[in-house]
Structure formats: C-alpha cells, structure tokens
Amino acid sequence: MSTERASARTSDSVLGRFHGVIPAGGTGTRLWPLSRAAAPKFLHDLTGSGSTLIRATYDRLLPLTQGRIMVVTGVVHRRAVLAQLPEIEDTDLVLESEPKDSAAAIGLAAAILHRRDPGIIMGSFAADQVIAPAELFQDAVREAIHTAAEGYIVTIGIEPTHPSTGFGYIRAGDPLTVAGAPTARAVIEFVEKPSQAVADGYIDSGNYSWNAGMFVAPVELMLRHLAANEPELHAGLLEIAASWDTPQRVQVARRIWPTLPKIAIDYAVAEPAAAAGDVAMIPGGFSWDDVGDFAAIGRLNPAEENSELKVMGEGARVFSENASGIVVSDTKRVIALIGIDDVVIVDTPDALLVTTKEHAQEVKKAVERLRASGDTDVL
Amino acid sequence: MSTERASARTSDSVLGRFHGVIPAGGTGTRLWPLSRAAAPKFLHDLTGSGSTLIRATYDRLLPLTQGRIMVVTGVVHRRAVLAQLPEIEDTDLVLESEPKDSAAAIGLAAAILHRRDPGIIMGSFAADQVIAPAELFQDAVREAIHTAAEGYIVTIGIEPTHPSTGFGYIRAGDPLTVAGAPTARAVIEFVEKPSQAVADGYIDSGNYSWNAGMFVAPVELMLRHLAANEPELHAGLLEIAASWDTPQRVQVARRIWPTLPKIAIDYAVAEPAAAAGDVAMIPGGFSWDDVGDFAAIGRLNPAEENSELKVMGEGARVFSENASGIVVSDTKRVIALIGIDDVVIVDTPDALLVTTKEHAQEVKKAVERLRASGDTDVL
Numbered sequence: 001m002s003t004e005r006a007s008a009r010t011s012d013s014v015l016g017r018f019h020g021v022i023p024a025g026g027t028g029t030r031l032w033p034l035s036r037a038a039a040p041k042f043l044h045d046l047t048g049s050g051s052t053l054i055r056a057t058y059d060r061l062l063p064l065t066q067g068r069i070m071v072v073t074g075v076v077h078r079r080a081v082l083a084q085l086p087e088i089e090d091t092d093l094v095l096e097s098e099p100k101d102s103a104a105a106i107g108l109a110a111a112i113l114h115r116r117d118p119g120i121i122m123g124s125f126a127a128d129q130v131i132a133p134a135e136l137f138q139d140a141v142r143e144a145i146h147t148a149a150e151g152y153i154v155t156i157g158i159e160p161t162h163p164s165t166g167f168g169y170i171r172a173g174d175p176l177t178v179a180g181a182p183t184a185r186a187v188i189e190f191v192e193k194p195s196q197a198v199a200d201g202y203i204d205s206g207n208y209s210w211n212a213g214m215f216v217a218p219v220e221l222m223l224r225h226l227a228a229n230e231p232e233l234h235a236g237l238l239e240i241a242a243s244w245d246t247p248q249r250v251q252v253a254r255r256i257w258p259t260l261p262k263i264a265i266d267y268a269v270a271e272p273a274a275a276a277g278d279v280a281m282i283p284g285g286f287s288w289d290d291v292g293d294f295a296a297i298g299r300l301n302p303a304e305e306n307s308e309l310k311v312m313g314e315g316a317r318v319f320s321e322n323a324s325g326i327v328v329s330d331t332k333r334v335i336a337l338i339g340i341d342d343v344v345i346v347d348t349p350d351a352l353l354v355t356t357k358e359h360a361q362e363v364k365k366a367v368e369r370l371r372a373s374g375d376t377d378v379l
Numbered sequence: 380m381s382t383e384r385a386s387a388r389t390s391d392s393v394l395g396r397f398h399g400v401i402p403a404g405g406t407g408t409r410l411w412p413l414s415r416a417a418a419p420k421f422l423h424d425l426t427g428s429g430s431t432l433i434r435a436t437y438d439r440l441l442p443l444t445q446g447r448i449m450v451v452t453g454v455v456h457r458r459a460v461l462a463q464l465p466e467i468e469d470t471d472l473v474l475e476s477e478p479k480d481s482a483a484a485i486g487l488a489a490a491i492l493h494r495r496d497p498g499i500i501m502g503s504f505a506a507d508q509v510i511a512p513a514e515l516f517q518d519a520v521r522e523a524i525h526t527a528a529e530g531y532i533v534t535i536g537i538e539p540t541h542p543s544t545g546f547g548y549i550r551a552g553d554p555l556t557v558a559g560a561p562t563a564r565a566v567i568e569f570v571e572k573p574s575q576a577v578a579d580g581y582i583d584s585g586n587y588s589w590n591a592g593m594f595v596a597p598v599e600l601m602l603r604h605l606a607a608n609e610p611e612l613h614a615g616l617l618e619i620a621a622s623w624d625t626p627q628r629v630q631v632a633r634r635i636w637p638t639l640p641k642i643a644i645d646y647a648v649a650e651p652a653a654a655a656g657d658v659a660m661i662p663g664g665f666s667w668d669d670v671g672d673f674a675a676i677g678r679l680n681p682a683e684e685n686s687e688l689k690v691m692g693e694g695a696r697v698f699s700e701n702a703s704g705i706v707v708s709d710t711k712r713v714i715a716l717i718g719i720d721d722v723v724i725v726d727t728p729d730a731l732l733v734t735t736k737e738h739a740q741e742v743k744k745a746v747e748r749l750r751a752s753g754d755t756d757v758l
Contacts, residue, residue: 306640333728334729334731336731336734338733338738339732339734351712351719354717354733355716356718359718366698370713375696
C-alpha cells in the first residue's frame, strides 16, 4: 500500500468522524420587529435567497456530514425548526427549556455526541450567519477537521474587510504543520471588541481575524476544557447526556437544566484553551456577515435595477418617489415612500419600525424601552 | 317706533333669511392614506379637537342658522355624514350620485332653497376647513349676510399670514357703506394661485386676501349669475330642484345629474360676478387652515411637552428616540421611531405612508401612481 493511498484513507476516516452542531438561539433584537422572541433571526430569509438562515446553515454543512447534524434550540422553536429541517432526527434536536448561553448549549451537544462515540469531532456553527460561497467554507472546515484530529480546538478566522469595532478578534501565531490543513496556524489569544485605534492596529498587523464563533474540535477535548474551567456545568451536562437516549431524558433535563450556570463558550472553553496552547485557526477565505442590523440586510440584498431602494418581502407593495434605503415588508399593505433617504422601514402585522441606516444599531434600545414599558406583546 | 328699534328688527329679519350650505366633497388626496375616497378629509378629526371637520363646520354655523343647514355630499358618504350630523333633515341632505364640481353642488343647493323661499340668503362653507375662534367667523358671516341683503355675492377674505403660492387671492376695492357690515369692501377681482414674486407683491399692497371659497349671497342672485354664465347647468339644476320635494326626486336627479357640466363655482359665478361689480368682501379676522397636507396637520396639533414629535390617533402606541415630525396612527400597532427628523408617518390598516414634512405636498403624486398602477383598493 503506497503512502499516498494510506493518507487518502486516513483523510476519509478523519472527515468521517465529523458531526455538525448548529446552536440556534438569540432573538436578534437589533432586527426587531422582523426578528423577535417568537420568530428569531435564524427563522427568516434575510438575504432574499429563498432559504431561511438556519436552512442555509444546515445545507452548507450537508456535504461535510451526510446528515450528521445536531441542532440546539429553544423548546418554543421546536415546531418552526422542524418545519425548516424536516429531515432532522429526534435525537439530533436538542431543546432547551430556557436559554443558558452558549457554553451549556454547545457543551450539551458535545456531551451527548461523546456518549455516542468519544471519537467524534464536532463543528459548531451559529444558525444565523450568512456565508458565501459554501465551497470555500467547506474547504476551511475540512482543514479544521484535520487540524482538530491532531488535538486542537480549531476556530475559523474571518479575514477582516474593515477595522470593525463590533466583533471580537483572533490573534494568530505561527503556522502549524498538519496533513490536510496547509493553512492552519496556532492561536495566541482571543481578544474582545476593540476600540477603533486598536482595531486599526489589528488590521495593519495582518495577524488578526474576526471571531465568528465557529469551533471545530474533538468532543473529548471540548469536554476536558469545560471540566477544567466550569466543573459544575460539565457535571450537569454529563448527567443530562447520560439520560439522553433513555426514557428519563425529559425528567432529568427538567431537573438539571435550570440549575446550570449561564456562560459563553468563549469564557468557558475558547479563551482558557488558547492560553493552554490548545487552539488553532484556519483562515476563512469566504465572505461572512452576522446580519447584525438592518444596514447589513441592505448590504446583503440586491436592489432592483435603477433603484436605491431595497425591498424585501414576498408580495411587498412598495411605491417610492425619490426614496432610498431598505423596506422589509412582512404584510400585504401598500407602503408609499416619498422624498426620504437612507430610511429603514420594517412593516410587520403588529409593529412598525422607521429609522435610518445610520441608526440601525440603536434598534436594540427601542426594544429595551418597549420591554421596560410592558409592551412585550410585540417583542 | 324709533329708528334704532326699526333697524334692530330689520337686522333680525335679514339674519333670519340665512341658510347654511356645506359642500362636503373631495377626497383630500394629499392626506392619503388617512383621507381617501371612502373616508375623505371632512370625516376625520384632524386637529385633535374631538370633532370631525364636518361636525365642527356644522357647529360653527349653528348659532347663525338655528339648524337651517343643507349638506351636499356624495351618495357614498350618506351614512357617514348622518352619523356625524344625526339631526339633519332628509330634505337638507343633498346626495350627488357622482362628483360634478362645486358649481353643480352649490347651484343645486341654491335652486332647492330658491323654490322653498326666493328670499333666502345662502352661505356656502366647505366641510373641511379649520377655523378659530368660531365667534370671529360668525361676526364676519353676519356682516356678509347684511351685505348680501344689499344685492351682493359676498366672500369672506382670509387675512394672509404669509405670501402663499398655494391659494387664490381676492383683490379688494373701496369700502362699501352697508348697515350692519362696517368692514364690507367691494371686490375688484379674484386671482389664481400666484408666483412667489407676485404673492410677495400682494402681501405688500395690503389689498389682497386669501380666497377660502366662502360665499354668502341671495339665492336669487347666485342663480341669476349661473343662468347667465352656465345656462345648461342652470336649467338642469332648476329641473332637479322642481322635483326635489316630490316623489320624482330620485328619478329626475338620476336622469339629469350625469349630464351636467363639471365646473368650479369660481368660474361659473364668482369671477364673472366680480367683473360685473356684484361681489363684496368681508375681511375674516379668524385663523384659517384648509389642512392641505400633513405639514398642516402638524401645525394644527399640539405636540406633547418636551417632544418634537406630534402623535395623532386614539390608542397610538408610539416609541421614539431622537425623532421629530408627525405620526398619524389609525391602527393599534406599535410604531418605533429612531433617529429620524421631520418625518411624516401615516399608519392605516391597509396602507402606510412615510415621507417628510418638506415633501408632504407630493403625496398627491404617490396617489396618482397608485391609481395608474391599478392599486385602487387603498385609494
């Protein structure tokens, strides 16, 4: 047997250990009133592609997983997620009775998968990101799987298009030598959202990528770091996982889940693992957007020809005269715009938002005020 | 009998000849989508007073008429007008099967009233104007009635507050000597909407008033000028009036009304009468607004304290952050405004308008585009 054929078979068997995980949480407050508690961001088609964000995320992982994909979401979204992903197995749909932040969600997936097969390499990708082209994403994930197989928690770094102050960054170290992962690098540290001056410096140095929260890792290694940093959380997750494929699943989860600490996977695993030298990075050559606000929706949707107004929504009836900006129509109402620039209008049956692209980030504030005033029926 | 008492009795008997006429037509296109074919401007409370414009017009005439008020409106508005004016007699509600412009509407009222009593002095006041205080209006109308009794068609001139290019003007001549009408003046001519330079000159001269389309005149004199200028229209109106208080009313009106020419009262009566020296004017010392667009609605409605945002509509749920302008809410929806200035938002169940105060006059264009595109369900 030649070395080449052995290597090919090794590669196949490494990739065959991969299992996708899609945490589908968060209400996308800055996309209110389109995105809201009952219909969060990931359940919408925000790019005019014809697919919801969660469906597109699932489809992007399919060629890597042959359907081995677990979704972790709120129990209130069960029906909507099944409508989007009818092929998902019951045992691959993990329902949270209440939100417990990303360490619990991703940690539970790791614990359940670890009981099924301790050799699994998981890859966690949020349900509400926009990525293109899918092939470049899949190439990066394949490199990440090969790197993970060498004992790393591997993140995929997004090449920054501008010195954003809205994202965390990944500081890359030296290149690694990993078969099947020619672009792999060590990670020195994760850093939080920087000031503008600091972000400018990051871009100039060439060693920083955006942190999109993508993690590919052996489940055993994820759990080991979780045990070291959050032993209580780790113990609770193992107990739930032990009952997962038994009739006690619901009863055990109902007892333990509410007691678990809320913490982000960044603090519970990624940052301490980086400090321990256990994190690697694959640079992602694809374009990426977290669709953080309505300005992003404007960027991601093509305008009609000869129009500076982008209109989203099936059956939208928009009439404009000297208007530019974005209209998201979730009703059948006629919308007339006259002489208004860079406007953002989101029209839903029970709530209307009117703002500007410039103020798109402040939508969160409006939602907070609505909550404070008790008008939670539209949140 | 002293001269003083005789004069008082004469005055009473002149005022006793007065009959109000309220033409209630026009859809108020520039106030779309609040005002529309099925619910025109005069059926709305546009000032936050608690009264619709037609109800306020009626109430303003009550002290002058003791209920002798005729309303001319479209047959489609019959029910809505009766809901606003439940006390109106069937014989004082003149229903047009289709709009035929102001000469037919006011002329028919004149012809019907003339058959009842040729001595009637009619006063025609549009249903969709905002006037305050009512007492100054009533003082002006009383002077107008006394002047009309001397054989004049009397208009009430609005003292201009600025050199508007959006109104027609009345050019006043010499003072007249009329008992009971110390401010009466002759009218030299009516002039159409002027250019800005011309309007500036009008204001400087002090001899020009805004033409609000108010006419007080003996019905006999109105009909005489109508006969001279529009004989066909005059003949048709007399024929309808002859059948008005008979069982043939509906049948005759249905046959003749559609054949009548469409012409404004200005061309059919006022301008030729002025040229003949038959028009007089009483200066109106009251404030007046024809609520021509949403900017006017902004002026006429008080803002809440510490807010530059004016909100109209019962049960409006508006949340704003650094926003100014006008919101008219005709729904129960939550409306959130963030970082947008001088905006005009009109939210109705089937149509939404977003524009700016500056572009409020262009709403008409949007309505025309909707009509052209066949989207007439929301007009």
